[in-house]
Amino acid sequence: MQSEHWHQGIELNYLIKGKDLRFALEGKTYHFNSGDIWLVNRRKIHSSSGKEENWEYESLIIDDDFY
Numbered sequence: 265m266q267s268e269h270w271h272q273g274i275e276l277n278y279l280i281k282g283k284d285l286r287f288a289l290e291g292k293t294y295h296f297n298s299g300d301i302w303l304v305n306r307r308k309i310h311s312s313s314g315k316e317e318n319w320e321y322e323s324l325i326i327d328d329d330f331y
């Protein structure tokens with residue numbers, strides 16, 4: 265899992281496989297399951313956790329230079 269961190273760019277996430285991935289964003293926790301997509305704005309502190317699970321996910325960080 266990921267400890268608290270942030271990125272310069274926007275982060276787009278897609279959970280391909282797994283359930284109850286807990287994603288903390290600025291003090292609020294969200295629960296994601298396979299098929300869910302979520303976005304994290306630039307410079308927002310976030311982390312992920314959950315029970316041992318074989319999660320499969322894709323993450324794309326879009327830097328300002330991309331625009």
